[in-house]
Amino acid sequence: MKSSSPHARPVAWALVIALVLGAIETVKGAVAGRSAPNEFGLVEAALTNLPWWLLWVLLAALVFRLVDRFPLQRDGWLRAALVHGMASVILSLVHLLLSALGVWAVVSREFMTFEGTVRGFVTGYLVSDLVTYWAIVAAYSTYASRRRLEATEREHRALELRAARLETEAAELRAAMTEARLAALRMELNPHFLYNTLNTVSSLAQRGERRAAVDMLARLSELLRRTLDETLDHELPIEQELDLLELYLSIERVRFADRLRIDIRVDPAARGALVPTFVLQPVVENAIRHGVAAVRGPVAIEIAVAAVGPQLVIRVRDTGPGFDPAAPAGNGVGIRNTRRRLETLYGAAGSLEQHTPAGGGAEVVLRLPLRVEEGVRVGG
Numbered sequence: 298m299k300s301s302s303p304h305a306r307p308v309a310w311a312l313v314i315a316l317v318l319g320a321i322e323t324v325k326g327a328v329a330g331r332s333a334p335n336e337f338g339l340v341e342a343a344l345t346n347l348p349w350w351l352l353w354v355l356l357a358a359l360v361f362r363l364v365d366r367f368p369l370q371r372d373g374w375l376r377a378a379l380v381h382g383m384a385s386v387i388l389s390l391v392h393l394l395l396s397a398l399g400v401w402a403v404v405s406r407e408f409m410t411f412e413g414t415v416r417g418f419v420t421g422y423l424v425s426d427l428v429t430y431w432a433i434v435a436a437y438s439t440y441a442s443r444r445r446l447e448a449t450e451r452e453h454r455a456l457e458l459r460a461a462r463l464e465t466e467a468a469e470l471r472a473a474m475t476e477a478r479l480a481a482l483r484m485e486l487n488p489h490f491l492y493n494t495l496n497t498v499s500s501l502a503q504r505g506e507r508r509a510a511v512d513m514l515a516r517l518s519e520l521l522r523r524t525l526d527e528t529l530d531h532e533l534p535i536e537q538e539l540d541l542l543e544l545y546l547s548i549e550r551v552r553f554a555d556r557l558r559i560d561i562r563v564d565p566a567a568r569g570a571l572v573p574t575f576v577l578q579p580v581v582e583n584a585i586r587h588g589v590a591a592v593r594g595p596v597a598i599e600i601a602v603a604a605v606g607p608q609l610v611i612r613v614r615d616t617g618p619g620f621d622p623a624a625p626a627g628n629g630v631g632i633r634n635t636r637r638r639l640e641t642l643y644g645a646a647g648s649l650e651q652h653t654p655a656g657g658g659a660e661v662v663l664r665l666p667l668r669v670e671e672g673v674r675v676g677g
Contacts, residue, residue: 303365303444304358304361304362307357307361307436307437307440308354308357308358308361311353311354311357311433312351312354314350315350315351315353315354316347316350316351318350320347322346322347322349322350323343323345323346323347345399345400345403348395348396348399349392349396352392352395352396353392353429353433356388356391356392357433357437359388360384360388360430360433360434360437361437363380363381363384364381364434364437364438364441365441367380367381368438368441369381369434369438381430381431381434384430385427385430385431386427388426388430389423389426389427389429389430390419390423392426393415393418393419393422393423393426394415394418396418396422397411397414397415397417397418398411398414398415400414400418401414401415491521494513494517494520494548495517497513497548497549497552498510498513498514498517500552501513501551501552509551509552512551513548513551513552516544516547516548516551517548519544520541520544520545520548523541523544530574531573531574531642532571532572532573532574532642533571533572533574534569534570534571534572534669534670535563535567535568535569535570535571535572535602535609536563536568536569538572538574538575538576538577539561539563539577539600541574541575541577541578542577542578542581542600545578545581545582546559546581549585549589553585553589553590555595556589556594556595556596557585557589557595557596557598558595558596558597558598559597559598559600560597560598560599560600561599561600561602562599562600562601562602563602564601564602564603564604566603566604567602567603567604567609567667568669569669569670570602570604570609570667570668570669570670571668571669571670572609572611572665573635573638573639573642573665576611576635576638576639576663577600577611577613579631579632579634579635580613580631580632580635580649580661580663581598581600581613582631583631583632583661584598584613584614584615584617584659584661585598585615587617587618587620587621587659588615588616588617588618588658588659589615589617591617591618592617592618596615596616596617597615597616598613598614598615598616599612599613599614599615600612600613601614604667606667607666607667608664608665608666608667609664609665609666609667609668610662610663610664611662611663611664612660612661612662612663613660613661613662613663614654614658614659614660614661615658615659615660616657616658617658617659618658619653619657619658619659620651620653620659632649632651632661635649635663636648636649639663639665642665643665643666646664646665646666647663647664647665647666648663648664648665649661649662649663649664650662650664
């Protein structure tokens with residue numbers, strides 16, 4: 298249980314020291330008193346010496362307060378030294394006066410006047426009392442400095458623990474916010490894709506291509522099952538992402554037949570590289586909508602995945618009519634959604650850019666940090 302007073306412990310130590318010193322002086326006085334002309338015993342020696350030190354215990358409590366109020370530190374040391382200098386003289390004189398009164402009353406009353414006793418104490422013990430005062434100041438200053446240092450260390454540790462807790466809570470909050478944003482983005486993408494695919498099925502049915510429509514619905518069922526799978530991580534290896542993309546492309550091949558040509562190239566150095574789940578489908582879908590569906594002839598779509606230094610670069614290029622100069626770039630749901638997902642996952646390290654190649658057509662370039670699945674060696 299902690300004491301309510303900051304001076305309780307130093308006063309207790311001062312009392313112990315005073316009792317020890319008083320006991321030593323009592324024994325010495327009793328031994329010396331046996332050979333003195335005015336012989337006195339142990340009781341007289343105790344009544345003479347113990348009050349001397351016990352008075353300093355009472356005065357020490359006042360000294361402790363003075364040290365707290367005027368600490369001998371670098372800032373304001375001159376003022377503190379002057380205060381303690383005056384206090385040392387005053388308290389020493391008070392101590393000597395009270396001690397002289399006690400000795401005169403017990404020992405020297407019969408053969409010495411009170412004034413003579415006081416004069417003898419002041420001339421004989423003033424220097425030792427001044428030394429005692431400054432010894433108390435030095436001892437308590439050391440104790441107070443150590444106490445302040447321990448308090449500072451405790452506060453520092455408490456601040457470190459609080460900072461660690463706040464950092465952990467902030468990291469958990471950021472992770473929760475990121476998880477929520479990514480989930481919202483995927484939920485936004487699903488109905489957009491579903492609408493476009495069902496529109497394709499409707500077109501096939503209207504043209505009487507029932508077998509193709511049924512086949513497309515079967516493929517759509519499998520794709521939706523994978524798309525709505527909540528157990529999928531927000532990232533997966535590029536090989537698995539291409540497998541998911543193939544489900545989508547199998548639907549579009551039914552729709553466009555020989556008008557759609559797909560060429561996929563993956564750099565061996567990018568094997569196992571992690572990418573956002575379903576990151577390619579909206580980009581390729583955009584190329585099909587604005588490339589293949591916008592022209593009568595065949596259109597080729599090239600997908601190139603390469604490791605470029607610390608980055609994974611994915612290029613999706615089509616040979617269609619290219620971007621509409623009058624339309625603002627990147628405003629479609631799929632492209633806008635993909636760009637936001639890259640920014641959410643990777644910050645400034647993730648980007649999506651749109652270009653018009655020199656040979657015509659359109660190109661979308663995705664850049665993200667090159668990170669691989671655990672246990673996979675890059676370039677293996």
